[in-house]
Protein backbone atom coordinates (compact mmCIF):
# COMPACT_ATOMS: atom_id res chain seq x y z
CA UNK A 1 0.00 0.00 0.00
CA UNK A 2 1.21 3.52 -0.81
CA UNK A 3 1.78 5.56 2.39
CA UNK A 4 2.03 9.31 2.30
CA UNK A 5 4.47 11.24 4.50
CA UNK A 6 2.11 13.11 6.95
CA UNK A 7 4.03 16.41 6.65
CA UNK A 8 3.89 16.30 2.85
CA UNK A 9 0.22 15.36 3.02
CA UNK A 10 -0.54 18.39 5.21
CA UNK A 11 1.36 20.72 2.84
CA UNK A 12 -0.47 19.35 -0.18
CA UNK A 13 -3.78 19.80 1.59
CA UNK A 14 -2.91 23.46 2.45
CA UNK A 15 -1.81 24.10 -1.14
CA UNK A 16 -5.13 22.87 -2.61
CA UNK A 17 -7.10 24.87 -0.05
CA UNK A 18 -5.15 27.99 -1.07
CA UNK A 19 -5.70 27.37 -4.80
CA UNK A 20 -9.44 26.86 -4.25
CA UNK A 21 -9.70 30.03 -2.16
CA UNK A 22 -7.85 32.15 -4.71
CA UNK A 23 -9.80 30.77 -7.66
CA UNK A 24 -13.04 31.80 -6.00
CA UNK A 25 -11.76 35.39 -6.14
CA UNK A 26 -10.53 35.04 -9.75
CA UNK A 27 -6.84 35.04 -8.81
CA UNK A 28 -4.56 32.26 -10.03
CA UNK A 29 -2.28 30.75 -7.41
CA UNK A 30 0.78 31.60 -9.52
CA UNK A 31 -0.19 35.29 -9.74
CA UNK A 32 -0.87 35.50 -6.00
CA UNK A 33 2.48 33.93 -5.14
CA UNK A 34 4.29 36.46 -7.33
CA UNK A 35 5.35 33.88 -9.93
CA UNK A 36 3.53 35.93 -12.59
CA UNK A 37 4.37 39.56 -11.79
CA UNK A 38 1.56 42.08 -12.30
CA UNK A 39 1.94 44.12 -15.51
CA UNK A 40 1.28 47.44 -13.74
CA UNK A 41 4.63 47.27 -11.93
CA UNK A 42 6.47 47.53 -15.26
CA UNK A 43 4.68 50.65 -16.52
CA UNK A 44 6.45 53.88 -15.69
CA UNK A 45 3.71 56.22 -16.88
CA UNK A 46 0.26 55.89 -18.43
CA UNK A 47 0.13 57.91 -21.62
CA UNK A 48 -3.47 57.28 -22.69
CA UNK A 49 -5.96 55.81 -20.22
CA UNK A 50 -8.52 53.23 -21.35
CA UNK A 51 -11.49 55.64 -21.15
CA UNK A 52 -9.82 58.06 -23.59
CA UNK A 53 -8.96 55.20 -25.92
CA UNK A 54 -12.57 54.00 -25.90
CA UNK A 55 -13.91 57.49 -26.65
CA UNK A 56 -11.48 58.02 -29.53
CA UNK A 57 -12.13 54.58 -31.04
CA UNK A 58 -15.85 55.40 -31.12
CA UNK A 59 -15.10 58.71 -32.89
CA UNK A 60 -12.86 56.96 -35.42
CA UNK A 61 -15.57 54.38 -36.14
CA UNK A 62 -17.96 57.24 -36.78
CA UNK A 63 -15.55 59.00 -39.18
CA UNK A 64 -14.79 55.77 -41.03
CA UNK A 65 -18.46 54.81 -41.22
CA UNK A 66 -19.31 58.17 -42.80
CA UNK A 67 -16.46 57.83 -45.32
CA UNK A 68 -17.69 54.53 -46.73
CA UNK A 69 -21.43 54.57 -46.10
CA UNK A 70 -22.44 55.99 -49.53
CA UNK A 71 -20.00 54.01 -51.61
CA UNK A 72 -21.11 51.41 -54.12
CA UNK A 73 -17.96 49.32 -53.67
CA UNK A 74 -17.63 47.00 -50.69
CA UNK A 75 -15.01 47.29 -47.96
CA UNK A 76 -12.22 44.97 -46.85
CA UNK A 77 -10.49 45.83 -43.59
CA UNK A 78 -6.92 44.55 -43.61
CA UNK A 79 -5.47 44.42 -40.11
CA UNK A 80 -1.79 44.01 -39.38
CA UNK A 81 -0.99 41.38 -36.74
CA UNK A 82 -0.35 41.19 -33.92
CA UNK A 83 -0.31 44.75 -32.57
CA UNK A 84 -3.68 45.79 -34.01
CA UNK A 85 -5.80 42.95 -32.59
CA UNK A 86 -7.38 44.79 -29.68
CA UNK A 87 -7.85 48.00 -31.63
CA UNK A 88 -9.38 46.03 -34.54
CA UNK A 89 -11.78 44.17 -32.27
CA UNK A 90 -13.03 47.38 -30.66
CA UNK A 91 -13.17 49.36 -33.91
CA UNK A 92 -14.88 46.83 -36.18
CA UNK A 93 -17.69 46.18 -33.74
CA UNK A 94 -18.59 49.85 -33.98
CA UNK A 95 -18.51 50.06 -37.78
CA UNK A 96 -22.09 49.83 -38.98
CA UNK A 97 -21.15 48.76 -42.51
CA UNK A 98 -20.86 45.50 -44.42
CA UNK A 99 -17.23 44.40 -44.62
CA UNK A 100 -14.77 41.58 -44.96
CA UNK A 101 -11.72 41.19 -42.74
CA UNK A 102 -8.25 40.12 -43.83
CA UNK A 103 -5.32 39.58 -41.48
CA UNK A 104 -1.69 39.90 -42.41
CA UNK A 105 1.47 39.44 -40.39
CA UNK A 106 4.31 41.89 -40.72
CA UNK A 107 7.48 41.39 -38.77
CA UNK A 108 9.58 44.36 -37.76
CA UNK A 109 10.49 44.00 -34.07
CA UNK A 110 11.73 40.45 -33.54
CA UNK A 111 12.09 39.52 -29.86
CA UNK A 112 13.28 41.81 -27.08
CA UNK A 113 14.04 44.98 -28.99
CA UNK A 114 12.62 48.48 -29.41
CA UNK A 115 14.36 49.06 -32.74
CA UNK A 116 12.64 48.23 -36.03
CA UNK A 117 14.66 45.87 -38.19
CA UNK A 118 12.78 46.67 -41.39
CA UNK A 119 9.34 45.36 -42.31
CA UNK A 120 8.54 42.16 -44.19
CA UNK A 121 5.23 40.40 -44.83
CA UNK A 122 5.18 36.86 -43.43
CA UNK A 123 3.34 34.17 -45.35
CA UNK A 124 0.94 34.51 -48.24
CA UNK A 125 -1.27 37.59 -48.47
CA UNK A 126 -4.74 36.05 -48.78
CA UNK A 127 -7.12 38.98 -48.83
CA UNK A 128 -9.96 39.74 -51.18
CA UNK A 129 -9.37 43.33 -52.36
CA UNK A 130 -9.91 43.49 -56.14
CA UNK A 131 -12.70 45.98 -56.91
CA UNK A 132 -13.15 46.76 -53.21
CA UNK A 133 -12.21 49.59 -50.87
CA UNK A 134 -9.37 48.64 -48.54
CA UNK A 135 -8.84 50.03 -45.07
CA UNK A 136 -5.51 49.02 -43.54
CA UNK A 137 -5.64 49.02 -39.73
CA UNK A 138 -2.50 49.12 -37.62
CA UNK A 139 -1.64 49.90 -34.01
CA UNK A 140 1.04 52.53 -34.59
CA UNK A 141 2.64 54.51 -37.40
CA UNK A 142 6.26 54.95 -36.37
CA UNK A 143 8.99 54.83 -39.06
CA UNK A 144 6.33 54.19 -41.72
CA UNK A 145 8.03 51.06 -43.09
CA UNK A 146 5.11 48.79 -42.31
CA UNK A 147 2.38 50.91 -43.88
CA UNK A 148 4.55 51.71 -46.91
CA UNK A 149 5.13 48.02 -47.53
CA UNK A 150 1.55 46.86 -46.96
CA UNK A 151 -0.17 49.62 -48.94
CA UNK A 152 2.21 49.11 -51.91
CA UNK A 153 1.48 45.38 -51.89
CA UNK A 154 -2.29 45.90 -51.72
CA UNK A 155 -2.35 48.55 -54.47
CA UNK A 156 -0.99 45.98 -56.92
CA UNK A 157 -4.20 43.95 -56.46
CA UNK A 158 -6.52 46.46 -58.15
CA UNK A 159 -8.57 47.74 -55.22
CA UNK A 160 -10.93 50.73 -55.66
CA UNK A 161 -9.07 52.61 -52.93
CA UNK A 162 -6.54 52.05 -50.15
CA UNK A 163 -6.86 54.06 -46.93
CA UNK A 164 -5.07 53.62 -43.63
CA UNK A 165 -6.14 53.86 -39.99
CA UNK A 166 -3.74 53.82 -37.04
CA UNK A 167 -4.49 54.16 -33.37
CA UNK A 168 -1.20 55.96 -32.68
CA UNK A 169 1.20 58.04 -34.73
CA UNK A 170 4.65 59.34 -33.82
CA UNK A 171 4.77 62.57 -35.84
CA UNK A 172 8.44 63.10 -35.03
CA UNK A 173 9.38 59.99 -37.01
CA UNK A 174 6.84 59.56 -39.82
CA UNK A 175 8.44 60.17 -43.24
CA UNK A 176 6.61 62.59 -45.60
CA UNK A 177 5.65 59.91 -48.12
CA UNK A 178 3.64 57.85 -45.60
CA UNK A 179 0.25 59.15 -44.54
CA UNK A 180 -2.50 57.81 -42.32
CA UNK A 181 -6.08 58.77 -43.25
CA UNK A 182 -7.51 58.11 -39.79
CA UNK A 183 -5.41 58.66 -36.65
CA UNK A 184 -6.40 58.05 -33.04
CA UNK A 185 -3.65 59.91 -31.20
CA UNK A 186 -0.33 61.57 -31.91
CA UNK A 187 2.20 60.45 -29.30
CA UNK A 188 5.70 61.37 -28.27
CA UNK A 189 8.67 59.42 -29.60
CA UNK A 190 8.88 56.85 -26.81
CA UNK A 191 8.40 53.09 -26.93
CA UNK A 192 4.81 52.45 -25.91
CA UNK A 193 3.01 49.28 -24.85
CA UNK A 194 -0.50 48.14 -23.98
CA UNK A 195 -3.84 47.85 -25.79
CA UNK A 196 -2.24 45.37 -28.22
CA UNK A 197 1.22 46.94 -28.39
CA UNK A 198 4.00 44.78 -27.06
CA UNK A 199 7.55 44.55 -25.90
CA UNK A 200 8.90 41.06 -26.63
CA UNK A 201 5.25 39.93 -26.99
CA UNK A 202 4.35 41.03 -23.44
CA UNK A 203 2.02 43.80 -22.25
CA UNK A 204 -0.51 43.44 -25.11
CA UNK A 205 -3.14 42.75 -22.45
CA UNK A 206 -2.44 45.97 -20.53
CA UNK A 207 -5.66 47.98 -21.02
CA UNK A 208 -4.13 51.48 -21.10
CA UNK A 209 -1.31 52.72 -23.32
CA UNK A 210 1.83 53.36 -21.33
CA UNK A 211 5.56 53.75 -21.31
CA UNK A 212 7.66 50.94 -19.90
CA UNK A 213 10.23 51.49 -17.18
CA UNK A 214 13.39 52.10 -19.27
CA UNK A 215 15.51 49.61 -17.32
CA UNK A 216 13.27 46.82 -18.67
CA UNK A 217 14.45 47.31 -22.22
CA UNK A 218 17.66 49.33 -21.78
CA UNK A 219 19.82 46.29 -22.51
CA UNK A 220 17.97 45.43 -25.76
Ligand code: XMP
Pocket residue numbers: 080083108109116119138139140141142143144145146147190191192193197198199
Ligand atom coordinates in the same frame (compact mmCIF):
# COMPACT_ATOMS: atom_id res chain seq x y z
P1 XMP B 1 6.82 51.26 -38.35
O1 XMP B 1 8.13 51.71 -37.78
O2 XMP B 1 6.99 50.23 -39.43
O3 XMP B 1 6.15 50.57 -37.12
O4 XMP B 1 5.93 52.42 -38.73
C1 XMP B 1 5.02 49.86 -37.22
C2 XMP B 1 5.07 48.62 -36.39
O5 XMP B 1 6.14 48.59 -35.46
C3 XMP B 1 5.68 48.29 -34.16
N1 XMP B 1 5.98 49.48 -33.30
C4 XMP B 1 5.82 49.54 -31.99
N2 XMP B 1 5.36 48.62 -31.13
N3 XMP B 1 5.61 50.16 -29.37
C5 XMP B 1 5.26 48.93 -29.82
O6 XMP B 1 4.83 48.10 -29.03
C6 XMP B 1 6.10 51.14 -30.16
O7 XMP B 1 6.39 52.23 -29.69
C7 XMP B 1 6.20 50.80 -31.55
N4 XMP B 1 6.61 51.48 -32.61
C8 XMP B 1 6.45 50.65 -33.66
C9 XMP B 1 4.21 48.04 -34.29
O8 XMP B 1 4.00 46.64 -34.29
C10 XMP B 1 3.81 48.60 -35.60
O9 XMP B 1 2.85 47.81 -36.26
